[in-house]
Amino acid sequence: MTCHDPFRQTAALDEVLLDVAAVIELSLRDRRVAENRYRVLKRHLERGASTLAPYLVDGVSLIYAQGSIATSTTIVSGTDDDRFDVDAIVEIDVPADWDNDKALDELEKSLQGFPGVTEIVRCTRCVQLRFPFMHMDVTIMDRSGRLAVPRAGQIFHSPDEGASYRVDSNPWGFTGWFRGRVGIGQAAFAELLGRHREAAARSRLQFIDEQERLVVMNADQVALPPMIPSAIDAQEAVALKLLKRNLNIGYEKLTLSRPPSIYLTKRAGDLGYIPQGLSAQLFALADSTAKIMRGHIAAGTRPAEENPSYPADKINDRWPRQGADGVTDMRVFAEKLEYLAEKLEAMAQAPLADIAKAIDELFGEHIGREQRAILAARHDRRATVTPILAAPRSGSIQAPAVVVAPERFREVPRHNFHPMRLDDPHDE
Numbered sequence: 001m002t003c004h005d006p007f008r009q010t011a012a013l014d015e016v017l018l019d020v021a022a023v024i025e026l027s028l029r030d031r032r033v034a035e036n037r038y039r040v041l042k043r044h045l046e047r048g049a050s051t052l053a054p055y056l057v058d059g060v061s062l063i064y065a066q067g068s069i070a071t072s073t074t075i076v077s078g079t080d081d082d083r084f085d086v087d088a089i090v091e092i093d094v095p096a097d098w099d100n101d102k103a104l105d106e107l108e109k110s111l112q113g114f115p116g117v118t119e120i121v122r123c124t125r126c127v128q129l130r131f132p133f134m135h136m137d138v139t140i141m142d143r144s145g146r147l148a149v150p151r152a153g154q155i156f157h158s159p160d161e162g163a164s165y166r167v168d169s170n171p172w173g174f175t176g177w178f179r180g181r182v183g184i185g186q187a188a189f190a191e192l193l194g195r196h197r198e199a200a201a202r203s204r205l206q207f208i209d210e211q212e213r214l215v216v217m218n219a220d221q222v223a224l225p226p227m228i229p230s231a232i233d234a235q236e237a238v239a240l241k242l243l244k245r246n247l248n249i250g251y252e253k254l255t256l257s258r259p260p261s262i263y264l265t266k267r268a269g270d271l272g273y274i275p276q277g278l279s280a281q282l283f284a285l286a287d288s289t290a291k292i293m294r295g296h297i298a299a300g301t302r303p304a305e306e307n308p309s310y311p312a313d314k315i316n317d318r319w320p321r322q323g324a325d326g327v328t329d330m331r332v333f334a335e336k337l338e339y340l341a342e343k344l345e346a347m348a349q350a351p352l353a354d355i356a357k358a359i360d361e362l363f364g365e366h367i368g369r370e371q372r373a374i375l376a377a378r379h380d381r382r383a384t385v386t387p388i389l390a391a392p393r394s395g396s397i398q399a400p401a402v403v404v405a406p407e408r409f410r411e412v413p414r415h416n417f418h419p420m421r422l423d424d425p426h427d428e
Contacts, residue, residue, distance in 0.1 A: 010276070010277050010278075010279040010280070010348055012352065012355070013279045013344075013347055013348055013355060014277050014278045014279050015196075015375075016355055016356075016359060016371060016375065017238075017242060017278050017279060017282065018192065018193060018196040018200075018238070018278065019196055019199075019200050019371045019374050019375060020242060020245070020359060020363050020367060020371050021193070021196070021238045021241050021242055021278075022193070022196045022197045022199070022200035022201055023200050023201075023202055023367055023370050023371060023374070024075045024076050024241060024242075024245050024363070024367060025074065025075055025201075025241060026074050026084060027197075027201040027202060027203040027204075028197075028201065029203040029205075029216065030084070030203050030204060030205045031228060031231070032215075032216045032219045033134075033205040033207065033212065033216055034069065034084070034086055034134070034205070034228060035226070035227045035228045036212055036215050036216060037131075037134075037136060037208075037212075038063070038064075038065060038088060038227035038228065039227055040114070040115060040208075040212075041063060041088055041114075041129075041136070041138065042063045042227075044110075044111070044113075044114055044115075045063065045090060045110055045111070049110075049113075050110040051106045051109055051110050052090070052092065052106055052107065052110045053110075055092040055093060055094075055095075056090075056092060061090075061091050061092045061093070061143075062089070062091045062151075063088060063089065063090050063091070064088065064089055064091075064172070064227070065086070065087065065088060065089075065227060065228050065229065066087045066088065066089045066139070066171035066172070066175065067086070067087035067137075067171065067261065067262070068085070068086070068087070068244075068261055068265075069086040069087060069228055070087075070171070070175040070228070070229050071175055071178050071179065071229075071232070071237070071265055072179075072229065072230070072231045072232035072237055073232075073237055073240050073241050073244065073261075073265065074086060075241050075244055075245050075248075076204070076245070076367075077248055078248065078252070081133075082133055082202075082204045083133055083134060083135065084133065084134045084135070084204070084205070085134075085135045085137065086134065086135070086136050086137070087126075087136070087137045087138075087139065087171075088136060088137070088138045088139070089139055089141050089171055089172070090107065090138060090139065090140050090141065091141040091143050091151070091153065092140065092141070092142070092143070093142070093143060093144040094140070094142035094144055096144075099164070100156050100157070100158060100164035100165055100166060101156070101158045101164050103140040103142065103156050103158075104122065104125075104126075104127060104140060104156055104158045107127050107138060107140050108120065108122050108127045111127055111129060111138065114129055115208050115209065116131055116208030116209065116212075117129045117130060117131060118130050118131060118132065123137065124157060124158060124159045124160075125139060125155055125156065125157055125158070125167070126138055126139040131205070131206075131208070132205075132206045133204045133205050133206065134205055139155050140155065140156060141153045141154070141155055141169065141171075142154045142155075142156075142166070147310075149170060149173065149309065149310045150172065150173065151170060151171075151172035151173060152168070152169070152170035152172075152173060152309075152310045152312075152313070153168075153169060153170070154166040154167060154168055154169060155167050155169045167317065168310070168312035168313050168314070169307075169310075169313050170307055170309050170310035170313050172309075173307060173308075173309025173310050173313075174262065174265075174266075174307045174308070174309055174310075174313070174315070175229065176309060177269065177307070177308045177309050178265055178266075178268075178269045179229065179232065181236075181269040181270075181272070182232060182234040182236045182237055182268075182269065182273075183234055184232065184233065184234065185232060185233035185234035185235065185237070186234065186235060186273075189233065189234070189235050189278075190233035190234075193233050193238065194233070199374050199377070199378060200370070200371070200374045202370070234273075235273060235274070235277075235278055235281050236268050236269070236271065236272070236273060236281060237268070238278060238281075239268065239278060239281040239282040239285050240264060240265060240268040240285070242282050242363070243264060243268075243282060243285055243286060243340070244261060244264060245363050245364070245367070246336075246340055246362050246363060247259075247264075247336060249362065249363060249364050250336045250339075250340075251336070254332070256328070256329060256332055257319060257329070258333070259316065259319050259320075259329075259333055260315070260316055260318070260319055262315045262316070263303070263305055263315055263316045263319070264289075266305050266308075266315060267285065267288075267289050267292075268285055271284060271285055271288060279344060279347075279348060282340075282344060283341055283344045283345070286337040286338075286340045286341045286344070287337070287338075287341040289337050290333075290334045290337035290338045290341065293330045293331070293333055293334035293337070294334050296330055297327055297330050297331060297334070302320055302326055302330070303316055303320070303330075304316070320333075340362065343358055343361075343362060346358070356368065356371075356372055359371055359372075
């Protein structure tokens with residue numbers, strides 16, 4: 001790829017974005033907590049009191065992670081509530097005499113009494129277990145059709161109003177496709193990300209009980225079968241996390257639904273690796289997806305992405321909406337992406353104060369506060385510059401150990417960053 005003004009010197013912006021990514025993802029300890037809850041889910045549904053137990057004893061049925069937890073792209077949701085949303089599949093042979101509501105009915109019954117939950121909520125396609133700082137969406141998968149595609153089957157759409165129906169699905173295959181596309185990550189990037197995790201990782205999940213605490217604390221000494229696929233340190237996955245977080249913030253006050261995470265994941269997999277670095281990766285993901293939306297609007301069409309492992313699985317079957325509402329969905333989505341791309345271009349040639357200000361806007365104020373504290377501590381340890389702090393949304397930077405009065409605040413010098421255009425093959 002040749003560009004007139006590539007991201008050649010984005011070390012500082014990449015540093016800030018890596019901090020944000022480390023703050024918003026599951027820490028190693030939180031991954032262990034989540035993994036233990038998948039094990040508890042399996043035990044709970046296989047217990048004698050579970051009406052699903054008879055369908056989970058044949059040695060073939062599976063309970064496994066799906067969605068962001070399986071693709072290693074889980075992030076905190078909301079501006080103030082640090083909550084993780086994870087997903088699980090319960091794969092069984094659904095009896096032929098069950099209607100399209102009964103599978104979720106039985107799942108809801110069987111989940112009653114789950115340890116540590118604050119609430120159990122029946123949703124359209126899943127049953128949600130709510131814990132402090134975490135939701136687990138549990139979905140029934142009917143594998144009775146024994147399709148030729150591994151682990152493909154049907155899930156159930158069971159709304160409060162309107163007809164219930166089945167939906168072709170293969171989350172297992174989609175996870176394999178995405179992880180195969182991005183690989184394990186580039187070694188140099190993974191090493192850099194690891195250093196940021198050491199400084200920025202935040203553990204948020206509370207233990208259900210003493211037993212869970214002991215399981216998690218002893219995880220290094222007691223080897224247990226993995227329930228969650230290993231973490232992905234690829235640049236593509238980190239950019240996807242940042243985009244998801246940005247859209248969570250951007251859509252929070254809107255009544256419109258944002259596109260499903262699986263659609264964003266498909267886009268990240270299709271885009272591939274951008275060698276100019278994390279800033280360029282995020283820019284390319286936002287910019288290219290916005291162009292796709294604008295193309296659909298101009299042509300009067302709509303995205304119709306398929307699961308590469310099983311084309312019958314339409315991964316954005318409920319988004320965008322039909323007709324004029326769908327045009328609105330795509331237009332707003334494109335505007336959000338275009339705004340992010342524009343901000344990244346500006347940040348790539350901005351002083352650090354402006355970068356700090358933009359982080360608050362793009363990823364949330366409390367994430368921005370955490371990132372600035374991490375950045376300040378890192379620069380303090382380097383002993384080459386004074387500690388750096390910035391007031392939320394102001395861009396003001398101070399070194400509290402040496403600065404007495406606000407009028408003596410000093411701005412960090414400008415960086416020689418350059419904006420990037422990825423859509424003009426004639427630029428050099």
